[in-house]
Amino acid sequence: MTTKISSVGLLSPGDMGHSVGKVLVHNGMPVHTCLAGRSERSAQLASAAGLTVNASFEELVQQVDLFLSIVPPARATGVAQQIADAVKTTGTTLIYLDCNAISPETTREVGRIVEASGVTFIDGGIIGAPPKVDGAVPRIYVSGPDADQATILNNHGLDVRPIGDVIGHASGVKMCYAALTKGLTALGTELMVAAEAMGLTGSLREEFELSQSAMLEHLEKSVPGMPPKAYRWVGEMEEIAKTFDDVGLTPKMLLGAADMYTLVGQTPLANETPETRTRGKTLQDVVEILNEALPKGK
Template sequence: MGAAVGGVLEAGGAEVVTSLKGRSARTAGLARSAGIEDAGSLKNAVAAADVFLSIVPPASAAEVAEAVAGALGSRSRPLLYVDFNAISPRTAVEIGQRMTEAGATFVDGGIIGFPPRPGPQATRFWVSGEAAPEAQVLSEHGLDVRDAGQRIGQASTLKMCYAAMTKGLTAIATESFVTASAAGLTPALLTELALSQAALLRWLEHMVTSSPPKAHRWIGEMEEIAATFAETGLSPKMFEGAAEVYRFVASTAPGRETVETRRPRNLSDLADELVFELRREGPSEPEIEQSPGHSGADLP
């Protein structure tokens, strides 16, 4: 997502920089393809940028914020820090407090949609907080930026509520198809869905089959959704379970593929493969890139 966002901003006339120090060859390749400049270090990226966009796995959001806060001394002008990560509102508030204490201007954000491409946008970049209007500068460079409210946490809550329905349903469907496959009922389930839920089936054919390479990122997102709902007074158990679904998927052969190398599979084939993985002994742990990523935009 970060490379795609950077590519749109670059195409829209912004100068986009990042730090690729410690990142994987895949991440470096995506950044180069998007025209994003490697600043060499986080300190250099922070010094160069007018706006810092944090777009990383949820578990790395606080780590990136802390690192940026520590690098703010290298700046000669205020930094606008926009956290676009899939985090709970409480996490957003905590990060916002840390960034404000460090001297940055903080905006809460949430991305809804697929990785964007230059041109007309189907991806929304929701923002909230008193400084949210400042993030509208991103709309001048190709992003569809929308205001969710004046409170930090509102944009993150919107993202959590939306992802609960989309990625949450994808987790439920994954379990349903695996269970149907194990019982030899996949053809019957597909027939019934085609007869009674044709639109849903078309959606699932895309969402479920494309999810394995992204499952390792969605573990933390489900945990953040669980925390969000718990803060509201609801049970977190449904999304703690969804996190376990994605933890399993991430440990399988389909989950170890990347978005670029993913082998095309239909729902039936994927379900059969996941059943095989369930039944074999000792699935491996998901391979998750540990070094956090980040992007800075030097806007004219």
């Protein structure tokens, strides 16, 4: 059964979430959120995006037809339970599109949680940078028996792409893709810090400029943008590791990436936000700060 979608709910209005909401609002789709337990930064981003703020999850689910979950991986099941409980309490129903960077198995767990309350579930995975109004937008891959219902968002500025009726396929694409992009950023960060610790940064950079100039350019762009997001990427690397383990591959490479992002999260770089950054704005600055954070005397 096709559900008429005339309003969207969204959690949470962080970097990606508020950008998705802003594009939808700009293109005529009302977007609601709830800021209970959220930071002042989230409130500011929600306001900047033009989102309607509801006082509770119960109020939120009564106002929307489609709910988008865009939260750090560790919060995916918790948010699903909050929405499921609110739906049960209010006796309403909606479509739940999980857009989080979680493994197919975690996605199926989220689906079981929300479907138990009578909610229609769609698996989703976002690939690309946060969307810009009248600019580039990421792809939102969706899968599941009801995936086509999410394509209504294509009329409101987004790029939703169904890839079949199997729950877990959209999240699986996201996991494999992020293993390359964010996994490579972790590896590049680690090897550059190792070179710095050994006093070899200059020599390594000279060789990269000779034989790996494209990779060096990639690291110059990707590593400085990583620190404010590192705390979220720990959970994402763990979910990718779980994905690989579930199909019989080693999880160890991506668990190492999770360790790298954990280290970043323990440094002053973790206190920076995209809007107010003063440190870690170049590859070398990030490398020097992380080198200082290494245990000494080994």
